[in-house]
Amino acid sequence: MTEPARVDDDAPIEIPLGDAPDAPRLSITRARRPATATAQVVDHEGLPREVEVPGEHALTVYLDKHEVVTLMTLGQAPEALIMGYLRNQGLVESLTDLKSVHVDWSTGACAVTTHSARAPLERMAKRTVTTGCGQGTMFGDWLDALQPLATDATLAVATLDAALARILALDTIYKRSGSVHGCALLHNTPEAPLLYHVEDVGRHNAVDAITGFMWLDEETGAGKIFYTTGRLTSEMVMKAVQMGVPFLVSRSGLTQMALKLAEDMGVTLICRARVGRHLVYTHPHRITRTPE
Amino acid sequence: MTEPARVDDDAPIEIPLGDAPDAPRLSITRARRPATATAQVVDHEGLPREVEVPGEHALTVYLDKHEVVTLMTLGQAPEALIMGYLRNQGLVESLTDLKSVHVDWSTGACAVTTHSARAPLERMAKRTVTTGCGQGTMFGDWLDALQPLATDATLAVATLDAALARILALDTIYKRSGSVHGCALLHNTPEAPLLYHVEDVGRHNAVDAITGFMWLDEETGAGKIFYTTGRLTSEMVMKAVQMGVPFLVSRSGLTQMALKLAEDMGVTLICRARVGRHLVYTHPHRITRTPE
Secondary structure, eight states, X not given: OOSOOOBSSOOOEEEESSSSTTOOEEEEOOBOOOSEEEEEEEETTSOEEEEEEEOOEEEEEEETTEEEEEEEEOOSSHXXXXXXXXXXXXXXOOGGGEEEEEEETTTTEEEEEESSOOOHHHHHHTOOOBOSSSEESOHHHHHHHOOOOOOOOOEEHHHHHXXXXXXXXXXXXXXXHOOOEEEEEEESSTTOOEEEEEEESSHHHHXXXXXXXXXXXXXXXXXXXXXXXXXXXXXXXXXXXXXXXSEEEESSXXXXXXXXXXXXXXOEEEEEEEXXXXXXXXXXXXXXXXXO | OOSOOOBSSOOOEEEESSSSTTOOEEEEOXXXXXXXXXXXXXXXXXXXXXXXXXXXXXXXXXXXXXXXXXXXEOOSSHHHHHHHHHHHTTSOOOGGGEEEEEEETTTTEEEEEESSOOOHHHHHHTOOOBOSSSEESOHHHHHXXXXXXXXXXXXXXXXXXHHHHHHHTSOOHHHHHOOOEEEEEEESSTTOOEEEEEEESSHHHHHHHHHXXXXXXXXXXXXXXXXXXXXXXXXXXXXXXXXXXXXXXXXXXXOHHHHHHHHHXXXXXXXXXXXXEEEEOSOGGGEEOOOO
16 A cells, blocks of 8 residues: 555544454554644744644553553554554564554544553563654663664665655645655665655654554565655664665765664665765665666 | 863763852763764765764663663763753752763763662652654643743844854854754844754754753743754743743744644744744744834
């Protein structure tokens, strides 16, 4: 799916998890918030103007009735965001353990239930909360748990440019209002078709939502390219490793630790990426060019 | 102080907290990391180039020997960052309760000790952890604890432009390498002198470091302007309220919740700010112009 069909109500639907006829079914809502609102502003000359502002909503996640976290989100893909968050935090390990993911914007709550319904202390003890905007916990444990990517994947410059052109052609919330980050997962094939594109007020939410979509669709990172508008920090690299994606592309820059981690973990970092321009920071041998 | 004199070693110094002759003394290091490193990259044509990359370092904070959090930081003002973080999270309430703040980069640890040395469970129970990049906890509690700013402060457009010009004139890490955010606190007077300027990989770190400097210097937000390169989210607005600064200026945009909070909390938000251009989103009556 490129972007799930969305309805602006909270009525849950049932999704089979897997292809078996008796596959367990996940009860999940498709509740999306309006992307932007109109604001009245005053410019430098004192004149009134109207501009679009992206939404930001608090969403408190309850896992088997225990409060986990409050996420501040644009609200475009809240169910995928929460599933991806729970997966990346190690709070739910198996997709088939999920019973329901219900978002109710009237209360600002998302109720997630599982079949195993394990005690919260047990889950929380395994939790690795880190935020990547400079504030986090148990970073060392998280890092230790990661395995470097073992891959012989290559990426043609022409494919990278096709991916970037495809993203630029999207009608995004960012184009309307700015102030949001966007992430995308594309196929590493010459046409670079888009699997998922998500925007959110924080890029880590956007990454978690992509993780959530991949989880639901049982997609792996192999044969994929991950794009983000935000900078590549250590946490972004670790999420790429968790997702199994060898190519991490950003319109922006990166930090030293992201570079070192990517080198060690086998992720190719491509920054300052535009159609026709980019810089490859790690494992550049994977990037191929058509001979002139 | 605009920026404390820094030495690249960890030897602590003693700072008196307050003006009294018998004022308690804080033992504090001044340990700064190199701002950038040089990276070898490959460009779109396959040619090698050298670029600067900002540093990013994990710093684990121990409060009276109990692990609190790991912060990912550029490392330009780690002591101020940690003090500001602890203050903003409500983990240390009084400046004079602080005994020592010692950063040791060789272990990636900052040991903070207090005179009261309260039990960690007591502190943690009061903790409000939120990250502002879309992931946080106990948002509602934090919000409930804030009081709206009561102020009749005004800001002249000429002063705002002077502040922006002063910031643009700084020799910043951003100018060398990109990929970092910067925050500044300036006086709301015609020359807009700069009190503090901090850059970090995450803007919330930069804000916390400014909070730390203000705390040490016993500065209030009254009569000040706060500038950030990052977007204004709900968390940025709440920190402005906590700091008591009525004018929050960003080069970038904002979210809907930031706008609503600022309206309710009495903070003037000014976005898309350049010298000679800006948009005022809330409480625009506070902005004054010289008649033509």
